[in-house]
Amino acid sequence: MQNMLPIFAPLQDMDLSYKTIQRAYSNPLVKMIMHNMFTILVGRKGIRQSDVTGDGSGYSLTITKHYRSVREKSEVAAKSNESPANQAPQHQTKEEKRKVFTFAFAMMDLQTHMYVGYGASLRSEKAAFEAALALMRDCGVEPKSVRLDQYYAGQSTAEFLAHRLCCT
Numbered sequence: 001m002q003n004m005l006p007i008f009a010p011l012q013d014m015d016l017s018y019k020t021i022q023r024a025y026s027n028p029l030v031k032m033i034m035h036n037m038f039t040i041l042v043g044r045k046g047i048r049q050s051d052v053t054g055d056g057s058g059y060s061l062t063i064t065k066h067y068r069s070v071r072e073k074s075e076v077a078a079k080s081n082e083s084p085a086n087q088a089p090q091h092q093t094k095e096e097k098r099k100v101f102t103f104a105f106a107m108m109d110l111q112t113h114m115y116v117g118y119g120a121s122l123r124s125e126k127a128a129f130e131a132a133l134a135l136m137r138d139c140g141v142e143p144k145s146v147r148l149d150q151y152y153a154g155q156s157t158a159e160f161l162a163h164r165l166c167c168t
Helices: 002-011 018-025 028-045 067-080 094-098 125-138 155-166
Strands: 049-060 101-109 115-121 142-147
Touching: 018 028, 028 115, 028 125, 049 115, 049 125, 101 125, 115 125
Parallel strands: 049 142
Antiparallel strands: 049 101, 101 115
16 A cells, blocks of 8 residues: 555645555544455455465564564473573563564465455454454354464364354
């Protein structure tokens, strides 16, 4: 969208920048319109049952940290029962630690390569995952199969998916 800004510039008597686009995303009306457009597009594609794949990530809210490196350090520290080198001081609350990243998760139909679910969260990648599943349900898409990365390879995820997608 940012690359299309010069097209819109002659239509208005105001300077547009990428910040204009970012601010628009936080407007509740824009969020509702985007949600509705998303569900309409998925419906028009006729995607009802799908083989889906999903992936999530965290995006740093500061330029000093990178999600993957922080996550890998935490995993190494957890395995060796040490604290990671860049771990926040112990006096920080969970709320303060969470504000370092924003999380996103996308579910894609493997046949059409179209997204059928998307979620974002400031809390955790799992919360973004759950939001993506909720939007997938809102779009009326039932998964035939789900392919996720190793972070979601546990039995608890399989049970969660079975319960969340089949029984709610």
